Amino acid sequence: MKNSVFKLAIGLGLGLAASVASAQTHSVYLGGAYLDVRAQAPALAGGHAVPAPGALLEVGDASTTGFGYVYHATPQWSVEVALGIPPRHKVYGRGFLEPFGQISSVKQLPPTVFVNYHFGDILPRLSPLVGLGLNYTKFSGARSTASGDAASGGPTKITLDDSWGLAAHAGLSFMIDKNWSLVGTVAMAKVKSDMKAVTNTREGDVTRTTTIDFRPIAYTLSLGYSF
Amino acid sequence: MSTKRHLALLSLASAALAGCGGGANNNTDDPPPPRATIITAVVAGAATAAQVDAGTAASGAQALTGKAVCDVEIRYVLYMTRDPMGQPATASAGVLVPKGSAAACSGDRPVVLYAHGTTTTKSYNMADVQKNGEASLLMAMYAAQGFIVVAPNYLGYDKSSLSYHPYLNAESQAMDMIDGLRAAKKYLQADSSTKPSSKLFISGYSQGGHVSMATHKIIERDYSSEFTVTASGSMSGPYNMVGFGDIVTGPGPINAGATLFVPLLLTSYQKSYGNIYASTTEAYQAQFAPTIETQFPTDTSIAELIGAGKLPADPTFTKLFGTGGLLTDTFRASYANSNYRKALQTNTLLGFTPKRPLVMCGGKLDPTVFYDVNTTFMSADLKSRAAPLVAATYDLETLSTLPAGIVGQTMYGGFQQAKAAAGANAQGQYHGTLVPPFCTALVRGFFQTVLASGQ
Numbered sequence: 001m002k003n004s005v006f007k008l009a010i011g012l013g014l015g016l017a018a019s020v021a022s023a024q025t026h027s028v029y030l031g032g033a034y035l036d037v038r039a040q041a042p043a044l045a046g047g048h049a050v051p052a053p054g055a056l057l058e059v060g061d062a063s064t065t066g067f068g069y070v071y072h073a074t075p076q077w078s079v080e081v082a083l084g085i086p087p088r089h090k091v092y093g094r095g096f097l098e099p100f101g102q103i104s105s106v107k108q109l110p111p112t113v114f115v116n117y118h119f120g121d122i123l124p125r126l127s128p129l130v131g132l133g134l135n136y137t138k139f140s141g142a143r144s145t146a147s148g149d150a151a152s153g154g155p156t157k158i159t160l161d162d163s164w165g166l167a168a169h170a171g172l173s174f175m176i177d178k179n180w181s182l183v184g185t186v187a188m189a190k191v192k193s194d195m196k197a198v199t200n201t202r203e204g205d206v207t208r209t210t211t212i213d214f215r216p217i218a219y220t221l222s223l224g225y226s227f
Numbered sequence: 228m229s230t231k232r233h234l235a236l237l238s239l240a241s242a243a244l245a246g247c248g249g250g251a252n253n254n255t256d257d258p259p260p261p262r263a264t265i266i267t268a269v270v271a272g273a274a275t276a277a278q279v280d281a282g283t284a285a286s287g288a289q290a291l292t293g294k295a296v297c298d299v300e301i302r303y304v305l306y307m308t309r310d311p312m313g314q315p316a317t318a319s320a321g322v323l324v325p326k327g328s329a330a331a332c333s334g335d336r337p338v339v340l341y342a343h344g345t346t347t348t349k350s351y352n353m354a355d356v357q358k359n360g361e362a363s364l365l366m367a368m369y370a371a372q373g374f375i376v377v378a379p380n381y382l383g384y385d386k387s388s389l390s391y392h393p394y395l396n397a398e399s400q401a402m403d404m405i406d407g408l409r410a411a412k413k414y415l416q417a418d419s420s421t422k423p424s425s426k427l428f429i430s431g432y433s434q435g436g437h438v439s440m441a442t443h444k445i446i447e448r449d450y451s452s453e454f455t456v457t458a459s460g461s462m463s464g465p466y467n468m469v470g471f472g473d474i475v476t477g478p479g480p481i482n483a484g485a486t487l488f489v490p491l492l493l494t495s496y497q498k499s500y501g502n503i504y505a506s507t508t509e510a511y512q513a514q515f516a517p518t519i520e521t522q523f524p525t526d527t528s529i530a531e532l533i534g535a536g537k538l539p540a541d542p543t544f545t546k547l548f549g550t551g552g553l554l555t556d557t558f559r560a561s562y563a564n565s566n567y568r569k570a571l572q573t574n575t576l577l578g579f580t581p582k583r584p585l586v587m588c589g590g591k592l593d594p595t596v597f598y599d600v601n602t603t604f605m606s607a608d609l610k611s612r613a614a615p616l617v618a619a620t621y622d623l624e625t626l627s628t629l630p631a632g633i634v635g636q637t638m639y640g641g642f643q644q645a646k647a648a649a650g651a652n653a654q655g656q657y658h659g660t661l662v663p664p665f666c667t668a669l670v671r672g673f674f675q676t677v678l679a680s681g682q
Contacts, residue, residue, distance in 0.1 A: 048386075051267065090257065099266045099307065102257035147259040150307070150315040150388040202390050202521045 025072035031222025033066040046208040056095035062087035103148030107141040135167040135189040152199040165190030259315035263409035264307040272301040291668040295371035297325035297332030303354040306410035311499040320379040320407040321353030323370035331373035335424035342431025342438035349524035353378035379407035394495035397441035429459040436464020460670030466605040496570040588621040588666035595658035
């Protein structure tokens with residue numbers, strides 16, 4: 001399944017390359033994004049045993065400013081680089097960790113490249129689009145809160161591996177005039193990262209690990225300017 | 228429209244859009260969970276009245292505890308509190324709950340908030356009534372007689388998240404006690420048929436003598452809208468920290484156990500106040516300086532630590548100074564104006580005027596927590612301000628200080644008998660073994676009198 005989706009993405013990319021010369025329009029956009037994180041992660045492994053269901057995590061939603069650049073190769077095909085100011089997500093304890101509340105937070109920088117297909121107008125000036133792409137997510141600034149340190153049993157350093165994964169989005173574009181447009185999208189991406197928390201205790205370092213499947217859905221609304 | 232205007236409009240619009248979601252970078256962490264938030268709370272065990280009696284019959288304590296009236300349910304709660312720096316930290320408590328059909332064992336029962344004595348054992352747990360002698364004494368003395376016992380294990384012990392113990396830090400330890408009490412009461416209100424009444428007694432032994440009096444003081448000072456202390460009974464405690472320190476660090480004699488107490492104390496005050504020493508070598512002799520600050524509490528045995536050269540090789544635990552001793556001569560010489568002495572002063576309880584009845588109990592010949600500089604001094608201090616609520620200062624060595632009549636005579640006679648039976652070991656067992664059951668029985672008697680009087 002994954003493979004076939006990937007092949008489709010490559011296919012779209014090749015199709016695009018063939019038609020680059022036909023129409024040359026650039027767009028930039030700036031807007032807001034709301035990241036609904038539906039993370040799933042098995043209980044943290046390592047450290048002292050805790051009662052069932054174990055030490056679980058929930059990653060909080062975040063909002064950020066999104067911006068990007070779109071290269072319209074043809075009226076139907078475009079390539080988009082979607083960026084955003086890295087939002088900070090709060091991470092909450094669940095299971096045994098639930099009473100600790102917010103135990104950590106992490107920033108993520110998720111640049112994504114999409115190949116988009118633009119349909120014709122379904123209403124005057126309103127056209128749908130779909131896109132497939134590749135997401136890279138870099139996690140930074142992960143830190144344990146004081147409450148998280150109490151949950152872990154000492155000062156704790158957290159790291160998350162970078163993630164590569166497929167992304168897809170769909171949306172609607174409304175042309176305000178020949179330059180200005182309003183674009184709303186719903187995007188999903190495969191973002192999966194190995195997390196490591198190292199707690200410094202008097203008895204030495206205690207390492208706990210899990211793998212977080214973030215399963216984010218991003219809702220964006222942007223104002224675009226084409227030239 | 229010019230391009231400039233376009234771009235200005237674009238950024239304005241996007242700012243408005245981003246604003247909908249609450250901004251891009253939210254660096255504001257949630258506040259930590261409130262104090263006394265329950266992390267886990269479980270029923271950890273149970274003892275029938277018959278089992279309690281079997282225990283006290285075997286130990287010989289039954290003459291003091293009496294026969295059990297109630298079965299006892301043992302509960303355990305891990306709760307959120309704050310460390311001396313105000314940061315969130317967890318600590319745990321044992322909760323001993325009377326059960327049974329008798330009126331004294333059900334419904335709303337008075338609470339004894341109990342502060343345990345010094346231990347170097349990290350896994351010390353007052354919910355472990357089978358292995359923990361102090362907890363089993365409390366079970367027989369109070370819980371089996373209809374009192375709910377809430378006995379915090381203290382920050383730094385058992386499953387606590389704190390890497391050290393704020394030993395004899397009056398404010399910190401009182402806060403831990405209060406949060407343990409809150410968490411235990413909340414837990415029992417939600418989950419137990421036997422509920423805590425509003426009657427609150429506070430007691431503790433040795434270190435816990437200090438902690439219990441500090442808790443009495445701080446509840447009346449800061450928490451009077453939440454709790455009313457019914458009475459307190461502090462036992463064999465170092466109430467006069469600075470006076471005690473002046474003797475031990477000055478001319479002596481050095482109290483039995485000092486080589487264990489002093490590292491706990493220095494680490495506690497160093498972590499709390501940050502100014503006891505710039506480096507451990509300022510206080511400790513070279514052999515001990517590298518490891519001693521983070522040594523306690525530990526589940527490594529004292530014998531093993533001595534064997535590894537991490538504590539002075541001295542079975543009386545008095546080798547504070549000199550060759551092979553714990554502390555440097557410089558530390559001792561600079562004691563008078565030191566921040567250590569200031570910290571002891573900060574945590575001295577002289578000057579406390581209780582609003583509710585208070586007793587103290589101890590034994591005048593105590594080699595571990597000297598009686599006169601602590602109990603006699605504290606008693607005189609209370610009397611100097613005419614604190615009318617000081618009900619008594621029980622000295623097990625002086626019959627006239629004990630309750631009049633058969634009770635006092637029995638206690639006095641029993642204590643002398645127990646000392647005689649211990650023979651050559653009497654001094655070694657004085658503080659840790661011989662005094663506790665007698666003082667605990669006397670304090671319980673006082674609490675029962677206060678309850679009966681309806682004060």
